[in-house]
Amino acid sequence: MIKHNTVILDPDKCKGCITCMKRCPTEAIRVRNGKASVMYERCIGCGECVRLCPHQAKLPSYDPFDIIKDYKYKIALPAPSLYGQFENLTNVDYVLNGLLEIGFDDVYEVGRGANLCSELTKILFDRESFKKPVISTACPAILDLILVRFHELKPHLLELLAPVDIAAKLAIKRALDRGIPREDIGVFFISPCPAKVFALKQGIGVDKPYVNGVLSASEVYMQLLPVMKTVQLKPLTKLSVQGISWASSGGEAANCSREKYLAADGIENVIKVLNALEDGQLRNIEFIELNACVGGCVGGVMNVENPFVAKARIRELRRKLPLRFNELADEGQSLDFYKWERVPELKDVYALSTDRVTAMKKMMEIEKIFKNLPHRDCGMCGAPSCRAFAEDLVNGVIPSDSKCMYKDYDE
Amino acid sequence: MSDVIHLEFDVAGNNFVSAGTATNQVKDTLRNLGIPNQDVRRIAIAMYEAEINMVIHACGGKATADIYADKIEVVLEDHGKGIENIELAMQPGWSTASEDIRGLGFGAGMGLPNIKKYTDEFKIESEVGKGTKVYLRVNFS
Incomplete structure (x- = not known):
C-alpha cells in the first residue's frame, strides 16, 4: 500500500531535539543521525509533531494552490472551520464568493455534508443495530488510530462517509448535471489538518478518492484576504447551525439525536477514552465524538487562528444561520450513497510477528x-x-x- | 510450550487517575503478540474490573500477568480488608460501595459477575483482615 506522507521534515531546521518523538501518540518518531524521522506506517497524521516542534522543522504535507489549474472546472470544498479564521466575518458568503474570485468555478460547503451526516446518523441509529456506543468516523486521525491500535473497537465505527466525501460526491453530481465533462472536474478540499490530506488522497471508506487535491486553510486564507474586501456578494451559502457546529469539538455529538453522548478532543484525551471503552467502562454512552485536535477541527495545524478564538467566532456566526436543512430529502439519494463504499482495513503495525x-x-x-x-x-x-x-x-x-x-x- | 512472558505491576490504591495502567500495559503486550481482538477485549474488561476493585476496596496491591502462547493468566493480590462472603459478592447487583461511589456510576455490583462472564477461569480467595487474591485466565482462540 502506498502511504502518502502526512508530515515532512525540513532537515536544515531540525535540531534533533526529542520534543516530537516524546509526544507522538503512536510512537512513530525516532531520532536518527541527529534528525527526526517518521515511521510512516504508524503515523496517523494527527499533527502533534507539527504543533509542538520548537524549530518549525515539521511541516504538514498538502498540495500547492496551483494544482487547481490542472482542471478546467474547479470546485472548492471549504471546511466549516475555515469560517472561524476571519476576524469580523459577518456573512459566510464573503468567503464563498471570495473562493470564486480566486479561481474556483463552484463552491460546495463541507458544512452541508456535515448537516447531511447529522441527518444520516439519526436515521442509521434507529434502523441499524450498531454496536453501542457508536464512534464517529469524521476525524481521519481518530479513524486511523482505531485501525492501527484499537482493533477491538472496529465494530463500533459509524460506517458513514465523512462530510467532505459526501460534499465531494454531491458537488461532482451537480457539475455533471450542469453538463461539465467528468474529466474537466477538479475537486479541492480546503483542509485544517494533514490527517485529512492523507485520508482524502488515499481514499478512506471510498472505492476511489473523490478529491483531486487538498489545500491548506492558511494558504487559501492568504489568497482570500485581499479579495474579500471588494468581492460582490451573491447569495451562495446553504450552511446551517447543524453543519457549521462540526467545526469544533462537541458540535457533531450535540446533533446526533442522542442524549447520552461523549465528546473528547486532544489526542491524549481521546486515547484515554478509547482505552476506557475497551476496558468496558463506558456502559451508558450511546455516541462518541472524538477529535485528534484540541478544540476539534478549529484546532487543526493548517489553520491560521488559535482554536479558541476561531470557536468563539463560529459561535457568533451561528446566530445568523438557520438551525438545519432537510438536505437528505432535497438531494433524493438513497442511504447507500452516503455509507462507506468499502470498509477500511485494520492495520497490523504493532504485532511483532504474524506467527x-x-x-x-x-x-x-x-x-x-x-x-x-x-x-x-x-x-x-x-x-x-x-x-x-x-x-x-x-x-x-x-x-x-x-x-x-x-x-x-x-x- | 514452556515460553512465558511474565509481567509485574504495582497498583496504587485510591488513585483513580492511574487505575487501569496495568491493564493497558497488558493490552499493549498482547497487541505486540498479535493476540486476537476478542481475547484482548475479554482480558481487558476482566482485568480492569479486578484492578479497579483493588483501587477502591484494598488500597492497591500487586498484579502479575503470565502470557503463554495459548492463554493469559493474571493474578491480582492485595492486603486489604478482604471479602466476608464471596458467594454473596458474586451475585449480580450486590455491592458494598457507598452511595457516593454508586452515584459515580462505576456500575457497582456487577464487578465480580462481569469478571466471571469474560474469563475462562476465575478464582477468588479472600480472608477477612488479610486480603484478597484473584486469579483470571483467558484462553486464546
Whole structure:
C-alpha cells in the first residue's frame, strides 16, 4: 500500500531535539543521525509533531494552490472551520464568493455534508443495530488510530462517509448535471489538518478518492484576504447551525439525536477514552465524538487562528444561520450513497510477528533487554522510551550494537 | 510450550487517575503478540474490573500477568480488608460501595459477575483482615 506522507521534515531546521518523538501518540518518531524521522506506517497524521516542534522543522504535507489549474472546472470544498479564521466575518458568503474570485468555478460547503451526516446518523441509529456506543468516523486521525491500535473497537465505527466525501460526491453530481465533462472536474478540499490530506488522497471508506487535491486553510486564507474586501456578494451559502457546529469539538455529538453522548478532543484525551471503552467502562454512552485536535477541527495545524478564538467566532456566526436543512430529502439519494463504499482495513503495525511463537520469542527478548535498561525514558538513544529502544533492537530497526548511553554511564 | 512472558505491576490504591495502567500495559503486550481482538477485549474488561476493585476496596496491591502462547493468566493480590462472603459478592447487583461511589456510576455490583462472564477461569480467595487474591485466565482462540 502506498502511504502518502502526512508530515515532512525540513532537515536544515531540525535540531534533533526529542520534543516530537516524546509526544507522538503512536510512537512513530525516532531520532536518527541527529534528525527526526517518521515511521510512516504508524503515523496517523494527527499533527502533534507539527504543533509542538520548537524549530518549525515539521511541516504538514498538502498540495500547492496551483494544482487547481490542472482542471478546467474547479470546485472548492471549504471546511466549516475555515469560517472561524476571519476576524469580523459577518456573512459566510464573503468567503464563498471570495473562493470564486480566486479561481474556483463552484463552491460546495463541507458544512452541508456535515448537516447531511447529522441527518444520516439519526436515521442509521434507529434502523441499524450498531454496536453501542457508536464512534464517529469524521476525524481521519481518530479513524486511523482505531485501525492501527484499537482493533477491538472496529465494530463500533459509524460506517458513514465523512462530510467532505459526501460534499465531494454531491458537488461532482451537480457539475455533471450542469453538463461539465467528468474529466474537466477538479475537486479541492480546503483542509485544517494533514490527517485529512492523507485520508482524502488515499481514499478512506471510498472505492476511489473523490478529491483531486487538498489545500491548506492558511494558504487559501492568504489568497482570500485581499479579495474579500471588494468581492460582490451573491447569495451562495446553504450552511446551517447543524453543519457549521462540526467545526469544533462537541458540535457533531450535540446533533446526533442522542442524549447520552461523549465528546473528547486532544489526542491524549481521546486515547484515554478509547482505552476506557475497551476496558468496558463506558456502559451508558450511546455516541462518541472524538477529535485528534484540541478544540476539534478549529484546532487543526493548517489553520491560521488559535482554536479558541476561531470557536468563539463560529459561535457568533451561528446566530445568523438557520438551525438545519432537510438536505437528505432535497438531494433524493438513497442511504447507500452516503455509507462507506468499502470498509477500511485494520492495520497490523504493532504485532511483532504474524506467527505467535515467533512473536513470543521476540517479546521475551524485549523484556530481557528492557529489564536491564535504566527506565529513564530519556530519548538519548533516539527512541521515545526504553521499551521502544528494546523493541527496535529486537525488530532489527537499529543496529544490534546500539547502546544506551546512561547504562554505560551508570556502569 | 514452556515460553512465558511474565509481567509485574504495582497498583496504587485510591488513585483513580492511574487505575487501569496495568491493564493497558497488558493490552499493549498482547497487541505486540498479535493476540486476537476478542481475547484482548475479554482480558481487558476482566482485568480492569479486578484492578479497579483493588483501587477502591484494598488500597492497591500487586498484579502479575503470565502470557503463554495459548492463554493469559493474571493474578491480582492485595492486603486489604478482604471479602466476608464471596458467594454473596458474586451475585449480580450486590455491592458494598457507598452511595457516593454508586452515584459515580462505576456500575457497582456487577464487578465480580462481569469478571466471571469474560474469563475462562476465575478464582477468588479472600480472608477477612488479610486480603484478597484473584486469579483470571483467558484462553486464546
